[in-house]
Amino acid sequence: MAEVQTDRPPETSPDEVGLSDETVRAVEIALDGGRVDEVEDLVDELHPADMADLLESVTREDRALLLDIVGPTLDPEVLTYLDSALRDEVAEKLGPKETAAILKRLESDDALEFFEDLSEELRVQVLARVPVTIRRLLQEGLEYPEDSAGRLMQREVVVVPAIWTVGETIDYMRQHKKQMPQDFYDLYVVDPRYKPIGKLPLSRVLRNKRPVKIVDIMQQELNPVPVGLDQEEVAYLFKQYSLLSAPVVDPAGRLVGVITVDDVVHVVEEEAEDDLLKMGGVSETDLYSAVLQTTRSRFTWLVVNLGTAVLASSVIGLFESTISKVVALAVLMPIVASMGGNAGTQTVTVAVRALALKELTGKAAWRFVWREVMVGVANGLLFAVLVGLVAWAWFDQPLIGVVIAAAMVINLLSAGLFGTIIPLALEKLGADPAVASTVFLTTVTDVVGFFAFLGLAALILF
Amino acid sequence: MAEVQTDRPPETSPDEVGLSDETVRAVEIALDGGRVDEVEDLVDELHPADMADLLESVTREDRALLLDIVGPTLDPEVLTYLDSALRDEVAEKLGPKETAAILKRLESDDALEFFEDLSEELRVQVLARVPVTIRRLLQEGLEYPEDSAGRLMQREVVVVPAIWTVGETIDYMRQHKKQMPQDFYDLYVVDPRYKPIGKLPLSRVLRNKRPVKIVDIMQQELNPVPVGLDQEEVAYLFKQYSLLSAPVVDPAGRLVGVITVDDVVHVVEEEAEDDLLKMGGVSETDLYSAVLQTTRSRFTWLVVNLGTAVLASSVIGLFESTISKVVALAVLMPIVASMGGNAGTQTVTVAVRALALKELTGKAAWRFVWREVMVGVANGLLFAVLVGLVAWAWFDQPLIGVVIAAAMVINLLSAGLFGTIIPLALEKLGADPAVASTVFLTTVTDVVGFFAFLGLAALILF
Known part of the structure; x- marks a missing residue:
């Protein structure tokens, strides 16, 4: 823990971030020349987000060529970054088997976000190829209204009962390491009827001694989000109260998922963008439309x-x-x-x-x-x-x-x-x-x- | 840990969130009638964000009356939610002593964000009244270019050396409980020259056994942000790579702070809003200008x-x-x-x-x-x-x-x-x-x- 020391403030040097024009051009030229190895080298080191941008930047023909080359080794994350207008096209090109394999490896909210953009036909083909647990999650997710909290939330929540201690919580987490989400930041405390009664930022678990009771250190301000709430209202709630995460509850008040601020960033942007586009007389960003x-x-x-x-x-x-x-x-x-x-x-x-x-x-x-x-x-x-x-x-x-x-x-x-x-x-x-x-x-x-x-x-x- | 069960999806029922019109009107009427007790009752339960909205919604005269009533017990958080056009007016009304007292209780990034909107004169008066550590932080902060990463970042970072184990880290956090930030989500791992070499989401500390080495479980993808980078580029970086937090480094590559995604939400919104306002021929939201x-x-x-x-x-x-x-x-x-x-x-x-x-x-x-x-x-x-x-x-x-x-x-x-x-x-x-x-x-x-x-x-x- 430290208040970090600095020398004099440096000059601003805004580095170029993201995918460069040069990379896009080099890939296009290599694709035109049919040089597969060169394409593989060029895209090998790309971050999934930049790879998605690359797929968006090239023509439909080049996109098909590119997917032929990188398809079998495509990082599932790429699809979560892809513009929603292109998701169906890419999934179509990859085929239902490959798409199902990718969906299995995504977190529940990312999987649903991708899945909802697929055509009805492809959805059926993909559903037939995923395990029953994932199929149920996707089908349930689609039943929530479009642009609602239910579509936005992550289903994986780490939940502990209020009667536990810090020690019990740490032991539980170590024992169930495999079933935990990759990285997460809050635990949720529920009552026997599964209603959320507290939130526990992990820093509080780490800061306190083993015998301390969860109920004594949990945060009681919860801001529960009804599962049917429109995403615009969800975004407003997060902005208004500077939330990092919020529990999502069904009409009976039971915990069904959690929304984190990073899921909301894109909604915030979309909403502000929406106003801009509407005032300009355009219904949506139609950059990828014919x-x-x-x-x-x-x-x-x-x-x-x-x-x-x-x-x-x-x-x-x-x-x-x-x-x-x-x-x-x-x-x-x-x-x-x-x-x-x-x-x-x-x-x-x-x-x-x-x-x-x-x-x-x-x-x-x-x-x-x-x-x-x-x-x-x-x-x-x-x-x-x-x-x-x-x-x-x-x-x-x-x-x-x-x-x-x-x-x-x-x-x-x-x-x-x-x-x-x-x-x-x-x-x-x-x-x-x-x-x-x-x-x-x-x-x-x-x-x-x-x-x-x-x-x-x-x-x-x- | 559970994949939570749900019944059928509920109907959408977008509750009214935020400050209600009724509350604003009730407060205005009570202020007009000079009924101090009634005003206190009305604002007593308000969230700091809604209190800030209330201050924004009333006339300049009512705002002054309201601050006379709530000033001495004002939650410091209210000021972080306040529209930047009104910050100087409110601080002026509270006076330098009260303002300094409030600044002391805010986190470094919130304190700087508030301080930078004060008039030159008020700044001098406030600086004379805060402890030397806070004075240095504020003065250093102001030396970073406006709208740069340096202005956005939080200075409080929990840092651990790479050679530590999970056990040592937990013991350190328990012993230094008092000096830790309120809630935080990642630890940063630095080398002896204070360069960040890894990030450690707290969930990884909790999931692993005490003898496990930090260096073996830390995340190496860091996306360091130069301290002078414009906030628009910072927001782009966060959106592009779906970051939750990123270390901020000085030109020598040393860790000077950390930016988290919740700091960026407002930037994302401002940037999209900026385009809308500029295209409409308005320089900025001038809702509170004369x-x-x-x-x-x-x-x-x-x-x-x-x-x-x-x-x-x-x-x-x-x-x-x-x-x-x-x-x-x-x-x-x-x-x-x-x-x-x-x-x-x-x-x-x-x-x-x-x-x-x-x-x-x-x-x-x-x-x-x-x-x-x-x-x-x-x-x-x-x-x-x-x-x-x-x-x-x-x-x-x-x-x-x-x-x-x-x-x-x-x-x-x-x-x-x-x-x-x-x-x-x-x-x-x-x-x-x-x-x-x-x-x-x-x-x-x-x-x-x-x-x-x-x-x-x-x-x-x-």
Whole structure:
């Protein structure tokens, strides 16, 4: 035990981590040349995570070639790191026998995570080839809802009764060495009905003398996770209370598994990523999807946007005669709409993030709406002056400057107002604010922007 | 040890977790009424994390009142959960003496994380009031670059020499119980020059008999983290290799601390969140900033967008005479630009995420560009038909339909092309693709969209 000593702080030297571009290229060239030995040498030392990245980086054809070469000696861990879109393809290529052999060697949560991505057909073939205990675990796992705690948890838990002592616990662990999980960090203490009543970080077992009772040193704050809880809520629980692990319980309160923080890291990332992708109008990372599939999935979003664009255009259509008299209006009108859209997107982005982190509770929501409206007005006034002067100078007509300035204030105010109200309302209605907020918002800022600008022009200029 | 049995899977019942709206409101009402006892009762049972959320949810005035009431008995943990924007305000309110007392009771990484957010003035006052060992730790910590591994790591590491046995290790831990960190999960094995040579999960100590040598059971895969490494790279390392903990080393390779996965969860989230905020044109979660500060920080981004909007407008300006002859063009032109912008944003979103996850290495980058161009062409053709027919029907002029159809294909193609090329180029140039990609992209899609649509109109319609 030591507080470690250091000299002066070193310069930052961010080493290149992970799979290098050079390795990928070298493997691709060796595969093209059919030099099997060279490929084997190149991938021999790769960490399973980097091997998975390599499989993801190459083309489908190269992936098949690569699996022909490394398949028989493939580290099972590689599959746990593989992007879920590619798991079925790889398992298909390896065949059910090889896949079953790999599943047998994975921990229960990793095995389930891999298994759930396989096709129905392959699942049946694989299940027929694994021992009955694993088959039962996989089948049970699949019965939990997708993205629930039940899918995330590890089934292997080391459990001790509360009446034991430290000495008894150590002896038990030494005797049952073979059945223990590879590495683990907490023991769970259960009552006779198998309800968890305490958690025991291993450091507490090691620090205390043999006669000390488990019940006296266990941690009683447990944060049990219901097995059906959505993984987003699980991640929130882990972040909120900085948990390292939590017991998973069935509706009767009995211990059925354990979730550790490392299982949650990917969920945390996925959730934050999800918001990003949804706001960008993409349903999921489709990096490994084919052109047709991608085209189709993006199409829906674009159709919705087309609808709103047509709506905005029809507002312009109302003012055709105005525009035909002063064409300058047609030149300037995208500026008003675009500024409103951008200011509103800023607000929506902050709102979506704050909602995901549950930061807009109680009065905080109203304070947020009020602040964004004020920010909208403030920036509206600043840009009114700026854009007004630009428009005046450009078309040499002071009244056009006045019109665009007034429209700017109106549109940035409504950007602040609707940029907060829309996501808050969607959340209240149980819809996902990340998906729909931007469409609704830009519809509002386009319609308000065009209407304010062209309407004011019709009133003031004639 | 058991594979736990379950009955049928339960229905999902996502309980409400975290601080409830009701609690926040009840506290606000009690504070308004000046009922101190009631406030104490309400917050008495709150978890430190929820207490921090409560402090974040109320107004500045209520926060001050609340701290007057709970300040003297405040759990130090609350400060580690507090949003960093509020830390200085809370510490200011608590005063340097109370703040120093709290810092003394935190673990080294939590203490540093809190201390780095204090004002220069408060830092000096607090440093004068903490013991010299803590003062040195804090001062040394601040010398590491912001957002580096040095700031993230915990200094308390339990270290053992390789020559020890399991028995010696257990005896040492029992004897030095008092100096050990609260709970920990790995021991580190160092050579005489203090270089880490192995990691020892506690489960391995417990599973083995007393005479077994440490060196024979330690884990040799270490993934040492240079102390100056940026936290983004640290998070990548943890995610890539599913690490639970990693030793931090100085440039001479000596052990200076340890980072555990729970420290990284927040970094992982921040990084993914960062991309979202940057793409939305917001510099950081500014939920707790004042109106003026927020207005200023958003202003910059809007100015940049104004520049691009003016550029797009000047393209329209080139075609004033065309528009004055066919006003329908003014009505339809936002549709072309908006569809291009949205399609391009979809592509950019996928690109930014893939770059952050280092998935666009080697040939994968070019395959991605090619695929996006193909998707652009495919959706371009689909929408060409759709929009062409709409425009024809609307204005009863088939040629306008032809013009907008052609412009749609051109613009969605360029959205795919530039939506990939721009972020890839920014990344190559060392710029952050999340910040600038969208501006560049929408400039391109606006300019190309207006130019293609109005230019084709000028050619075809007259």
